[in-house]
Amino acid sequence: MSNYAMKTILSGDLIEVRTRAVExxxxxxxxILSEIDVQKTLKEKLGLEYEPYLILGACNPNLARQALDTDRDIGLLLPCNVVLRQLEGEVEVSILDPEAMFSLTEEATRRQLEPLAQEARVRLSRALQTLEEAP
Known part of the structure; x- marks a missing residue:
């Protein structure tokens, strides 16, 4: 497992898990600000077969504003990416860890963003926990 992702694996199909994840x-x-259907894109652009794979661009407007007020270049690291990948009868849900994401910034900026990154991580972890607890 990567050191920049928070993950869970859920029973179900991609469409159903997508709905639950968004909620x-x-x-x-x-x-959700954006959605990229990787499977469809790779099929259309390159003729490749790929498992169902969605990238959702998730944004908490208040947290994003605070990050942008600290460093306007932080927009290069936004929004938070959530990946849904169909496995056999299951869906892997991965979320980019905000603490890892903000570790790319300069040290002074990182110190300023640390509480914000922690809050975002807690909120995203709660979303994953909600998914794990749902029947």
């Missing part, structure tokens, strides 16, 4: 993120103040 769990919403309960933590995150909306």
């Amino acid at each position: 769990a993120l919403k309960a933590q103040g995150f909306g």
Whole structure:
């Protein structure tokens, strides 16, 4: 497992888990700004077969504003990416760890963003926990 991802594996299909993930993120103040269907894109652009794979761009507007107020370049690291990948009868849900993401910034900026990164991590972890606890 990577040191920059928070993950869980859930029973079900990608579409059903996507709906649940969006609701769990919403309960933590995150909306979905973008969605990339990697399977469809690779098929259309390169003719490749790929498992169902979605990248959701999740954003908590208040946390994003605070990060941007600290460092306008932080927009290069936003939004928080959530990946849904279909496995056999299961879906892997991965979320980029905000603490790992912000570790790319300069030390002074990282210190300023640390509480914000921790809050985002807690909220995203709660979303994953909600998904794990759902029947």
